[in-house]
Amino acid sequence: MPAPQCATCHKARAALRRPRSGRALCGACFCAAFEAEVLHTVVAGRLLPPGAVVAVGASGGKDSTVLAHVLQVLAPRLGISLRLVAVDEGIGGYRDAALAAVRRQAARWELPLTVVAYADLFGGWTMDAVARSTAGSGRSRACCTFCGVLRRRALEEGARLVGATHIVTGHNADDMAETVLMNFLRGDAARLARGGGLGSPGEGGALPRCRPLQLASQKEVVLYAHFRRLDYFSEECVYAPEAFRGHARHLLKLLEAARPSAVLDLVHSAERLALAPAARPPAPGACSRCGALASRALCQACALLDGLNRGRPRLAIGKGRRGLDEAGPPRDGEPERAPAPDAVPAF
Numbered sequence: 033m034p035a036p037q038c039a040t041c042h043k044a045r046a047a048l049r050r051p052r053s054g055r056a057l058c059g060a061c062f063c064a065a066f067e068a069e070v071l072h073t074v075v076a077g078r079l080l081p082p083g084a085v086v087a088v089g090a091s092g093g094k095d096s097t098v099l100a101h102v103l104q105v106l107a108p109r110l111g112i113s114l115r116l117v118a119v120d121e122g123i124g125g126y127r128d129a130a131l132a133a134v135r136r137q138a139a140r141w142e143l144p145l146t147v148v149a150y151a152d153l154f155g156g157w158t159m160d161a162v163a164r165s166t167a168g169s170g171r172s173r174a175c176c177t178f179c180g181v182l183r184r185r186a187l188e189e190g191a192r193l194v195g196a197t198h199i200v201t202g203h204n205a206d207d208m209a210e211t212v213l214m215n216f217l218r219g220d221a222a223r224l225a226r227g228g229g230l231g232s233p234g235e236g237g238a239l240p241r242c243r244p245l246q247l248a249s250q251k252e253v254v255l256y257a258h259f260r261r262l263d264y265f266s267e268e269c270v271y272a273p274e275a276f277r278g279h280a281r282h283l284l285k286l287l288e289a290a291r292p293s294a295v296l297d298l299v300h301s302a303e304r305l306a307l308a309p310a311a312r313p314p315a316p317g318a319c320s321r322c323g324a325l326a327s328r329a330l331c332q333a334c335a336l337l338d339g340l341n342r343g344r345p346r347l348a349i350g351k352g353r354r355g356l357d358e359a360g361p362p363r364d365g366e367p368e369r370a371p372a373p374d375a376v377p378a379f
């Protein structure tokens with residue numbers, strides 16, 4: 033059966049059916065619609081004011097690649113300027129290839145790129161060193177816990193280095209739904225309490241952060257990258273397979289098969305969630321070492337580094353620090369997983 037006509041331009045043949053709406057569109061009309069939706073998310077949510085200097089957490093993966101490309105298209109209309117900030121976690125044989133993709137992107141878009149490395153920021157600790165240090169105690173799970181906390185800190189440092197006023201990350205709706213699901217599964221009220229919305233306004237002196245792709249499905253992010261012919265890195269991190277997030281992802285796929293709106297419903301449920309007073313975490317204070325927001329004496333990054341430096345990394349993620357354990361924290365700028373093979377449907 034020949035492909036139907038595009039439902040928007042009525043000229044070209046449709047090249048895809050939008051996963052949520054079912055509308056048959058040609059590649060050009062789909063990309064224009066995707067960009068318009070991201071623009072609406074940014075404008076309606078007042079995420080990036082005119083004049084903002086925006087640090088894009090660039091990992092070389094599909095999400096941050098699509099985010100940077102769409103913001104590059106929208107920058108003149110939004111009145112913002114962009115800087116790419118990549119984080120080198122020190123994962124041998126993996127991160128170098130991803131960083132090479134970021135460098136190619138920076139050259140293609142003529143955007144300034146700054147790379148910040150864990151080894152430089154955190155007293156010589158790389159993720160490979162963390163993996164060795166935590167080996168034998170659930171290595172991969174612990175790796176992602178350390179990595180997510182440290183990446184958040186590294187991205188903040190990199191953004192300050194380039195004079196950014198705002199940070200954006202490429203999390204899509206599927207990422208956010210996985211996070212919500214994980215927080216429910218862990219009963220993590222603190223993360224649930226601050227997990228909603230499209231970003232954080234920048235408490236405690238931190239730069240404001242937002243996620244302009246938070247309402248875009250992973251499938252459409254892949255489709256956009258496909259039709260815009262974006263060059264991105266799609267291999268999975270060597271420490272990823274055992275992360276708890278993988279279980280949440282699997283569960284979400286099952287839920288989505290039974291109820292296609294499950295992903296967005298979960299994202300919106302986090303926005304509307306109100307915790308009972310007794311369940312609300314205490315207001316955070318300042319880390320006694322670095323001054324960042326902290327719900328204990330030390331912030332998460334300082335507590336994890338402290339545990340590593342004392343040769344007792346499990347102490348920092350054990351029972352005493354509920355919420356840091358094994359679940360894989362928010363993954364700002366994280367290298368993404370490979371797209372599902374069926375992610376680019378064709379007629």
Ligand code: SF4
Nearest residue numbers: 175176179269271272
């Ligand atoms: Fe870090 Fe992501 Fe690799 Fe985990 S999977 S170690 S969070 S890069």
Ligand code: ZN
Nearest residue numbers: 319322331334
């Ligand atoms: Zn600290």
